[in-house]
Amino acid sequence: MPRFAVIVFPGTNCDFETVEAIKKAGGEVERVWYKSSLKNFDGVVLPGGFSYADYLRAGAISARAEIMQEVKALASEGKPILGICNGFQVLTESGLLPGALRPNKIPRFLCKWVHLKVSDTQTAFTQFYEEGEVIRMPIAHAEGNYYADDLSRVKITFQYSDEKGNIVDETNPNGSLLNIAGISNEKGNVLGMMPHPERASDKWLGSEDGLKVFKSMVEYAKR
Numbered sequence: 001m002p003r004f005a006v007i008v009f010p011g012t013n014c015d016f017e018t019v020e021a022i023k024k025a026g027g028e029v030e031r032v033w034y035k036s037s038l039k040n041f042d043g044v045v046l047p048g049g050f051s052y053a054d055y056l057r058a059g060a061i062s063a064r065a066e067i068m069q070e071v072k073a074l075a076s077e078g079k080p081i082l083g084i085c086n087g088f089q090v091l092t093e094s095g096l097l098p099g100a101l102r103p104n105k106i107p108r109f110l111c112k113w114v115h116l117k118v119s120d121t122q123t124a125f126t127q128f129y130e131e132g133e134v135i136r137m138p139i140a141h142a143e144g145n146y147y148a149d150d151l152s153r154v155k156i157t158f159q160y161s162d163e164k165g166n167i168v169d170e171t172n173p174n175g176s177l178l179n180i181a182g183i184s185n186e187k188g189n190v191l192g193m194m195p196h197p198e199r200a201s202d203k204w205l206g207s208e209d210g211l212k213v214f215k216s217m218v219e220y221a222k223r
């Protein structure tokens with residue numbers, strides 16, 4: 001059974017839910033304090049929260065922690081690396097994914113359910129979705145406004161849409177370029193997303209649509 005590390009920085013607050021979602025998806029998982037090292041893991045998840053209280057820019061300080069060198073090494077070996085919300089911010093700040101997550105267009109914390117279109121199923125985290133499938137997940141962030149000068153080396157994975165999958169300005173909650181909610185690297189093994197799939201991984205949470213992110217990741221890590 002593949003084994004995953006959920007990295008915990010000072011201020012991380014979505015680690016326990018993420019652990020539960022990975023277990024439910026059939027993976028083995030351990031919470032790993034950022035001062036430790038990443039031995040014998042088949043994949044890494046950087047969970048959401050307020051690491052270092054979003055000081056300077058969200059994710060900027062965590063991105064410079066030593067453990068991120070190990071995350072980079074695992075990424076280049078092709079292991080699945082998932083960054084959720086603050087984890088996505090850590091991935092862009094560390095250069096593992098291009099671009100930046102700027103403050104929301106209306107500069108305040110946004111907490112609500114959104115619809116997402118699955119725009120690419122050729123990643124380690126979306127193989128169990130249908131191309132164009134519309135799913136529901138919550139967002140909870142102040143800095144989720146994705147921008148990049150160059151998208152040529154990026155796969156757009158999730159986009160904010162309406163319930164029919166139309167990608168229009170009205171469904172863009174934060175000002176993100178092309179309604180981007182999640183992107184992956186070209187290989188598809190490093191993915192960052194602002195919405196929280198772990199908060200949509202059980203019916204009683206209001207949606208189970210996020211579980212396939214973790215199921216896909218577990219399946220991918222078996223290969």
Ligand SMILES: NC(=O)CC[C@H](N)C(=O)O
Nearest residue numbers: 048049085086141142143
């Ligand atoms: N839920 C989260 O991970 C929040 C991310 C970050 N602290 C922000 O507000 O943008």
